[in-house]
Amino acid sequence: MPWIQIKINTSGTNAEELADALVETGAVSVTFQDTHDNPVYEPLPGETRLWGDTDIIGLFDAETDMSMIVSMMAAHPLLGEGFHHKIEQIEDKDWEREWMDNFHPMRFGERLWICPSWRDVPDPHAVNVMLDPGLAFGTGTHPTTSLCLTWLDGLDLEGKTVIDFGCGSGILAIAALKLGAAKAIGIDIDPQAIQASRDNATRNGVAEKLELYLPEQQPEHLQADVVVANILAGPLRELAPLIRVLPVSGGHLGLSGILASQADGVCEAYAEFFELDPVAEKEEWCRITGKRK
Ligand SMILES: C[S@@+](CC[C@H](N)C(=O)[O-])C[C@H]1O[C@@H](n2cnc3c(N)ncnc32)[C@H](O)[C@@H]1O
The missing domain is CATH 3.40.50.150 (Vaccinia Virus protein VP39)
Structure with a gap:
């Protein structure tokens, strides 16, 4: 079955609270990823680091209306409109691999x-x-x-x-x-x-x-x-x-x-x-x- 995930970039201190909020919106799993492990977020020389140190990844079944999840999360006091996030469709095995590694x-x-x-x-x-x-x-x-x-x-x-x-x-x-x-x-x-x-x-x-x-x-x-x-x-x-x-x-x-x-x-x-x-x-x-x- 295909899944859909939302990745929210934040600081380690906010991560637990936002993970709980994702669970409340109906995520079937929530995992954390250290953004230092992810070269996409590494600032280029001379660039200021804009990103927090943690990605929270909430997994939903593919039928989920993600615009609803985004607006529910945008209402969270730690996020607000326009918060950094990325939505991706993924296959079962990618998700399994991810939490198994953690x-x-x-x-x-x-x-x-x-x-x-x-x-x-x-x-x-x-x-x-x-x-x-x-x-x-x-x-x-x-x-x-x-x-x-x-x-x-x-x-x-x-x-x-x-x-x-x-x-x-x-x-x-x-x-x-x-x-x-x-x-x-x-x-x-x-x-x-x-x-x-x-x-x-x-x-x-x-x-x-x-x-x-x-x-x-x-x-x-x-x-x-x-x-x-x-x-x-x-x-x-x-x-x-x-x-x-x-x-x-x-x-x-x-x-x-x-x-x-x-x-x-x-x-x-x-x-x-x-x-x-x-x-x-x-x-x-x-x-x-x-x-x-
Ligand atoms: C937080 S998980 C706990 C799982 C495991 N016992 C643990 O400690 O990690 C809560 C579990 O309770 C189940 N659950 C929620 N409400 C329930 C209810 N009213 N009766 C029985 N199970 C329920 C959920 O489906 C879920 O599997």
Whole structure:
């Protein structure tokens, strides 16, 4: 399938905020590229450097009305009318190559490594999750995934059941299984996420321990010792009546996908039912954890 991408040139300090804005406009992926690596932007001798140091690349399916995306981005306070951008039609394999080159093994907590499935593992004795996210979200490079992985690494998951609500690539459910959980259940509204999770579970030899459901297929009265949900603050608040009953009494809940500025609103929706821990932050994102009362 062909894709269309918008490349926005900016400074490193603005990059994260603009990447989030691109995700909100519906980008299926957002990647960064250092413009120093791109000779097109190198100033000629005597020329002043006009460009920022980072390109943010938002990928959309080819049907997207890009004039709409441009006007939505132009309304962003960090950009404005006439912001530097370039729109290009690209083929699947170009895009895959690009993010694959940017995805390297990463360590989370004490034991856990997330490794691109096509690279060598840095430490064969560690808990290694071999991952290819396909078209689903979740490589560990995003702060919200990273916050959840570090939290899972710090729990005793031996023999536990885990629900990964909004499983994306399956990264959290598979990490939990490789950290000792006996069974995991992944739920996602996106069929591509279900497929990516299934493929990644097979790749990691844990497919028999991972159940996957679209929400409409989800069995009634699901419960687990540990529940992790890395979706966004809005759905976490709206779905609180459903999510808060997923952990067993005394079970753990981890919520992310929340901007630090939205933490209070999400805590409010869960505080009555959970003993909440202090909120953990990474960059502008945060994680809320607690034990069910
Ligand atoms: C930010 S990604 C997280 C993926 C992965 N768990 C991680 O931590 O990287 C959020 C995922 O939640 C899914 N999602 C969003 N709203 C949902 C809902 N109401 N029910 C189930 N899944 C949802 C999205 O399709 C997406 O795959």
